[in-house]
Amino acid sequence: MKKHNFYAGPSILSEYTIKNTAAAVENFAGMGLSLLEISHRSKEFVAVNDEARALIKELLDVPAGYEVVFMGGGASMQFCMVPYNLLNKKASYLDTGTWASNAIKEAKLFGEVDVVASSKDKNYTYIPKGYAIADDSDYFHFTSNNTIYGTEMRKDPDVKQRLVCDMSSDIFSRPIDISKYDIIYAGAQKNLAPAGVTLAIVRVDALGHVDRPIPTMLNYATHIKKDSMFNTPPVLPIYAALQTLKWYKEQGGIAAMEKKDLENAAILYDEIDRNKLFRGTVAEEDRSIMNVCFVMNDEYKELEDEFSKYATAAGMVGIKGHRSVGGFRASLYNAMPKSSVEALVACMKEFEKQH
Numbered sequence: 001m002k003k004h005n006f007y008a009g010p011s012i013l014s015e016y017t018i019k020n021t022a023a024a025v026e027n028f029a030g031m032g033l034s035l036l037e038i039s040h041r042s043k044e045f046v047a048v049n050d051e052a053r054a055l056i057k058e059l060l061d062v063p064a065g066y067e068v069v070f071m072g073g074g075a076s077m078q079f080c081m082v083p084y085n086l087l088n089k090k091a092s093y094l095d096t097g098t099w100a101s102n103a104i105k106e107a108k109l110f111g112e113v114d115v116v117a118s119s120k121d122k123n124y125t126y127i128p129k130g131y132a133i134a135d136d137s138d139y140f141h142f143t144s145n146n147t148i149y150g151t152e153m154r155k156d157p158d159v160k161q162r163l164v165c166d167m168s169s170d171i172f173s174r175p176i177d178i179s180k181y182d183i184i185y186a187g188a189q190k191n192l193a194p195a196g197v198t199l200a201i202v203r204v205d206a207l208g209h210v211d212r213p214i215p216t217m218l219n220y221a222t223h224i225k226k227d228s229m230f231n232t233p234p235v236l237p238i239y240a241a242l243q244t245l246k247w248y249k250e251q252g253g254i255a256a257m258e259k260k261d262l263e264n265a266a267i268l269y270d271e272i273d274r275n276k277l278f279r280g281t282v283a284e285e286d287r288s289i290m291n292v293c294f295v296m297n298d299e300y301k302e303l304e305d306e307f308s309k310y311a312t313a314a315g316m317v318g319i320k321g322h323r324s325v326g327g328f329r330a331s332l333y334n335a336m337p338k339s340s341v342e343a344l345v346a347c348m349k350e351f352e353k354q355h
């Protein structure tokens, strides 16, 4: 039976990515060797590394003065790398969930942290608005998409301070005005590649303004200077990332992804709002296009397990909500086919008929 992959991450990748990566694991670039057993300094892999970073610049329209870097350590490593490289005295953070809180915790090791607003009071079901950012903050940090709670900020904010964003779970789902940002970072394992590589887009002149010494591996400048080859890069995720990026380009680029993502999300949210059994968990204006969180209405709560089993039997995979929210979460990343969203909706309709 066809499976429909709604995992939140690692998550669905395009068939193009999977097929080409599998082929390269067998025989990379016609070398007669596996991608897993070649030198990262071979000209064939250097070409992959260069092309992937160039394609990110092209697809996201990255202006001059920025560099794209690949690193290890996941987005969680960026939680400390950002303050290490940018925080002199004080930084401002918006607390919109678990990942934002983790970033705040790390930043506190480096200086004063001003949490400008938090939605913790309502279990992170909305994005706070109307907060002020101190003029003397070294930067403002926010999480554009809150993977666990299903809230998202889809507009690039206008702030006077330097701007840093964790875009781990919605990068490549909409055009971004990169010029508003100083650092954007993202783990690969949602809209790019398998886990193991982390992407950052760095405004080069934002670096070099802190007094502390920075360990070599945690210094963005190291990775920029060495074209993301200071140490052995994770060749398989980078190769897979290149395939995903090529697929994005072939599909019409990031604007085409956004159109498709908005359509997919609308199909599912419409059903959640229509179906008597379910309700969304998030303030409507802050609903994420990538992670759709919903629960059973109070009068049908006891049907949750039954629906879970019913959906699993119908081929749905990964729709269990995160333990801090409960209920269900369907992640609709860029590689999600409309047919899978329609299959989930059909399942919800059918279950409603039976109850």
Ligand code: PLP
Pocket (backbone or CB within 6 Å): 009, 073, 074, 075, 076, 077, 099, 143, 145, 146, 147, 148, 166, 167, 168, 169, 187, 188
């Ligand atoms: N930030 C966001 C928004 C995430 O969704 C995640 C993981 O799901 C992380 C950070 C942590 O990423 P990693 O596991 O790559 O450290």
